[in-house]
Amino acid sequence: MVPVDYYVILSAILFAIGVLGVLIRRNALIIFMSIELMLNAANLAIVAFGSVIESFSGQIFVFFVIAVAAAEVAIGLALIVEIFKSKRSIDVDQVSGLKG
Template sequence: MKYAVEPPRRTMIPVDYYIILSAILFTIGVLGVLIRRNALIIFMSIELMLNAANLAIVAFGSVIQNFSGQIFVFFVIAVAAAEVAVGLALIVEIFRTKKTIDVDQMSSMKG
C-alpha cells in the first residue's frame, strides 16, 4: 500500500502547518454550531468540522505515505452525503410543522 516508488525529497511543508489549519477550521465549525441560531448554518458548520478532520487525515496519510488516509476520507465523504440527505429532510420537515428554522424556537417535544 506504499507508493510505487519513493518520491525524491524536495521542498516540503511541515505537517504541523496542516494540523494547525485543520484545528482552526474545526474551531470555526464549533463556533458556528454554538453561536448561530439558523439550523441550516449549524448544519453547514458541522460539514466544515468534517472537512477540517478530513484535511488532517489526508495530511497524516501523506506523511506516512499510505493510502489508508485517503480511503478513510473517501468513506467520510460518502457518510457526509448520507447525513446531509437525511438532515436536510429533517430540517424541511421541521420547517413544515414549525414554520421556522430557528433552533431556539424548537423547544417543545411535540410537533
C-alpha cells in the same frame, strides 16, 4: 513542500470554527454547515497525516467520511424541511416544544 504542521494547524482552526459555529449560531442550516466544516477539518488532517506516512489508508478513510457526510446531508436536510413545513422556521430556539 509545505510542512505537515501547517495543514494540521489549519485543520484545527477550521475545526474550532466549526465547533463555535454549532454553539453560537441558531439557524439549523448554519449549524449543519458548521458540522460539515468539522468533518472536513478532520478530512484535511487525515489527508495531511496520510501523505506524511505515505500510506493510502488515510485517503481511503477520507472517502468514507465524505460518503457518510453525504448520507447525513440527505437525512438532515429532510428533517429540516419537515420542521420548516410545520413550524415555518428553522431557528433552533423556536424549536423548543420539549422542555423540562
